[in-house]
Amino acid sequence: MKCSVITGSGSYLPAVLKPNSDFLHQQFFAEDHSPVKNNGQVVIDKFQAITGIRERRYAADSDNTSDLAIIAGEKAINDSGIDRESLDLLIVAHNFGDVSANLTQADTVPALASRVKAGLGIKNPACIAFDTLFGCPGWLMAIMQVEAFFKAGMAGKALVIGAETLSRVYDPFDRDSMIFSDGAGAVIMEAKEGNAAGIVACHAVSHCGEELHYLAMSPSNNPDEAQEVKHLKMKGRKVYEYALKHVPGAMKTCMDKSGIPVSEVKKIFIHQANEKMDDAILAAFYKLYGLEAPENIMPMCIQKLGNSSVATIPTLYDLVKKNHYPQHKLEAGDVILFASVGAGMNINAVCYRCA
Template sequence: MSTSTVITGTGSFIPPVIKYNREFAVNDFYTQDQERIPNAAEEIIEKFRKITGISERRYATEDMSTSDMACLAAQYAIADAAIDPETIDYIIVAHNFGNVMKHTIQMDAVPSLASHVKHALGIANPSCIPYDLLFGCPGWVQGLMQADVYFKAKAAKRCLVIGTEMLSRVIDMYDRDSMIFSDGAGACVAEAREDADNGILGSSAASYALNELQYINMGKSNFPGSDERIRFIKMQGRKVYEFALKYVPLAIKSCLENAGVTLSDVRKIFIHQANEKMDDAIIKALYALYGQTVVTEEVMPLNIRELGNSSVATIPTLFDMVRKGAIPQHSVSPGDIVVFASVGAGMNINAVCYRI
């Protein structure tokens, strides 16, 4: 009998605080060389919206931590799957900045976020193993791939895979890129099923860490004379865009080949919500590899316009929203083939082909 990795439940936590583009109009922006950008803030913000597609983003309330969001998404996924948490073999939590607490520059990594989730769920079973996964924005997809390996090796039957990120507390208010990032958490319950018609069909992953390592990193504030000990997320935007446009289509193509699936079989592509213009270009480049054109609005669901870029949380929250009818123009049905694909710090890329 063959073993399939089937998603039996999903959940997401969308923070309640809405941060609109216009609220950044009071900011003074500087380059990474600490030179003030002379454009009026309103002009910068409108250019930003046209490029990224982002009009608003979500921030967590001050009393929440990164693990709190993970716990809520996990609870929703467990309820959706209708399972007993004590039967979970692994809790895999993807993030990039630890358990970011309010009013502090410290990002706690001990105990692990996964251990926090196990504690919050009240799981007593010592055979439920929690651990964290740092793989850049593709972390949740990589966690799903790890669950697939466990199942095929008969090392587990049920995994909880979570992506959670509190980016609002690691951004530099003097950096234009700060407008991209947001908070959120998404989760799924994945289970091993024998001879199932649905589940993961194939996957692929790649990492480029020679010349590309610093494309996304941590650095000091752009504000002149800032304390170098305090670090914020930084990006080389143009290089990230060019890298993603070159390598993500190839990763998806490799994934489809591994799955034995043609591009025409794919109904939806759930791509990391990094930048709407970039995502649109990636999907068009993918179809161009097959000599095809595409109306991206038909195959590429989006929530970046309202939710911003929440890193590892973008794909699981997007998938949960589409599954539950929260994005009316997109839906999935049993038998549909979809792709999850992401790119992020490392620089890492991955993709999973999945039949609903």
């Protein structure tokens, strides 16, 4: 039986460093368009206490989402050592396409995957390039798509990238906008015959009722801004409550499908959305087993990189693999659990055994 194995990874951290202090003199407005009366330091302190974010990265004006994706993809290819012309699939997860600096119009034609394929110089027409839009869990959903292609015998090698430039679509007058950042992460996956490593189980759910607009596009909170222009908006409390209610259960369902005891999980990679929320999800997940969360089981990069949507998990995975976090090591045979939540509202989880 063939297993879906990660054989290489890469990531790109954009060049522009944006610390919280850069928002000190920003005038924020509430959802009802009223000015936020707290001074900038109070707003920043509350924000950092909840999210854990101290700084984030933004793409340079000359770079776009597809540019970030190309760099991360190139690194993953080089790390794996494969011939890029042997790729059967090239999937780019994103949500807004290419959005040029100082503009808000999304450019998705041609698909970002097509642009990345061209940028990587891949000539093989049998390498199928397409995009995945699934909110923040998009990269993990693309991983699940690759698993399905591999099991169906329709592909054997894939490049899976998550890339986003959220700095181009947020509302600068909304306090929640400080969460968002830019970045890209990528992995090479290969179908390996009789390999003990690889994807063990997957699970995903979509709640599209009242949860539909917890993350959506809406006009600026600033009444003086053009109201026909829409920005990424988030109902922070609603997202937090939704995630805490549903993500732990989805993670447990994935583990139950795998047949692997939770005690064997070495690391858990959760979408870097909010430090407080991720800690609560982890605690709730282990509570479902009547356990307390083990120490040092959940790597985090949100403090310095912010929330780059689809890019957070592959970026964090690559940083751990490249030993950027000495306290987090991955060895062959280790069981890890990926999990994400985001717009839709969508949730997914993947249990994986390291090669």
